[in-house]
Amino acid sequence: MSNFEILYRDSGSAARRGSLTTAHGEVETPAFIPVGTVGAVKGITPRQLEETGADIILANTYHLLLRPGVETIEKLGGLHKLMAWNKPILTDSGGYQIFSLSPLTKINDDGVEFASHVDGAKIYLNAQAATEIQNRLAADIIMCLDQCVPFPCDYSQLKKAVERTIHWAVQCKQAHANNNQLLFAIIQGGINIDLRTYCANELVKLDFDGYAIGGLSVGEGGDNMLETVSHTAPQLPEDKPCYLMGVGTPAEIIAAVKLGVDMFDCVLPTRNGRNAFAFTENGPLRLRNSAHIEDRQPIEPGCDCYCCKNFSRAALRHFFNVKEMLGPILVSLHNLRFYQRLMAKIRKLIEKDEFTNWARKNDY
């Protein structure tokens, strides 16, 4: 039986409204997944996060592998216990961080050796180990090890990364030993449509629980990103969830939902929140701006988040100005709620078959 059910379809686009069943509950799709890198969403308690409407959070295998380590997490009763989060968790494979954060990365078809960015310790990871680690971390959704390449990247390197990603996905599927976890494969190929198609077709043959489009939002630009998604998403099975990794802005999410994407993760709500950048339906607010010194409005009038119900823009500006932690905390909270309100709105619009019309008119 499938873990993913499509409940509604948008008649004007590939958008769909679904529900993904995991060991720790349902994820309503299209879904936005806040990022809890090392086991915490920056500045936000799990209770506050749940109140934003988040169904699921992401944690980074690479970071957790370095600190506090898999064995420690196991001894503490698993990742859910460590994070005090009893709803679904997704762990990435570590691939993206290995290639973006680690110096001294040596890679061949068997696996990858890298140096910890924390203490320089050499660590070897292959598909089997990445899967075993994720089995032990015990998240609800885990990802195959993939090779990420920088942008731009020449064809032969890109092709090699795609072949390795496919090869590793075969090994991850074989190694996967925890039936409580869904295993997703990651499609690579940069912005080369042929390689994306090839990678997607090969991975689909292996029959995963879901498919992710990886290796985007790495500098190729929004148009290239959406162009690539528009060619890749249709290669994936209709009845499996499609997850666009590391994306994105509200406008990018809306555009990708139109193309059939079901899941997103991104650090923007919290990273921007920490920098006094607030999302609103009328575009972003920069709260350090002196225009807000005496601004009694909340960030977004009508928003139901704790920040908007209690604090003026002026108060938030003041907190940033005097470097009080409450500034980053409150704006992150609002941004996370903003993203979840956006996803809830998208889901409702798809249910009523009004999504395409709405998406055409809005300019987030």
Place this chain on the structure above:
Amino acid sequence: MSNFEILYRDSGSAARRGSLTTAHGEVETPAFIPVGTVGAVKGITPRQLEETGADIILANTYHLLLRPGVETIEKLGGLHKLMAWNKPILTDSGGYQIFSLSPLTKINDDGVEFASHVDGAKIYLNAQAATEIQNRLAADIIMCLDQCVPFPCDYSQLKKAVERTIHWAVQCKQAHANNNQLLFAIIQGGINIDLRTYCANELVKLDFDGYAIGGLSVGEGGDNMLETVSHTAPQLPEDKPCYLMGVGTPAEIIAAVKLGVDMFDCVLPTRNGRNAFAFTENGPLRLRNSAHIEDRQPIEPGCDCYCCKNFSRAALRHFFNVKEMLGPILVSLHNLRFYQRLMAKIRKLIEKDEFTNWARKNDY
């Protein structure tokens, strides 16, 4: 009619259990007042703070005067609105910060000129201005401008500071123009018992709503501090609240309650919390300690705070280790709850006339 009612007295000591009525509600005493320096208790939302059991918070006039400024706070609807705190607030007079933070302080009997520690701007403050500023900030309890001296301090300087503090208190009382606010005077005199007695007697003649013992916890040591309190507190009117400023550790608070002190404020719960130092009934825990790497216990078994109900010491240690904001936030939260539980316990023990016995046996 008095704003302060004594409900119970401890038969074995000067401890008393009271209730102070302010424009924003009751403060149950003995009370601990968390410190919200520039309008925020560091890392803690007002809702979280309310859940720790806090009746009242303190904000620093000096800091608010510099940023965001009195006029801005007024335009924003006052300090309660800025801080999103609808319960009692106490503002200090600014005296302590002027003398501890500002370079270039020039003082005479009329007032004090100092340089902002933020931008060096010269600011002049006298008793009338300090009162007017606090009237405009609109906290529920405000403090007379006092002159704080460093420890140690020679007699003539100490004497001069006491005279000025009395002189300014007269002017503050005259200037006070907001009937919704209680005005407290501050007793100075270092650890000189005669000067403390003199200062107390002079200020009591002026009939304030409450009396604070200031200028302690500045390096004189716990024994000197308590010795001074034990001589000063009995000089104060029985029917007025006695507030020991800037104190202290749990043990100091218990000892001072025995001496008849009703109110305390201190940055220890949050400052220590940010440094991974947790208070427990069995003494402090240093959460960075490697002993906690796999420690599945909460900070304090049985504690009802959000941190203890959800996070292991190991998780907290990990958050500090990887510099996640959640570490400081959660340990601050626990420490604030610890202090409020301590005060609630003290109040209950006084009600049952069991405080002295308990205080004798406990060694916080």
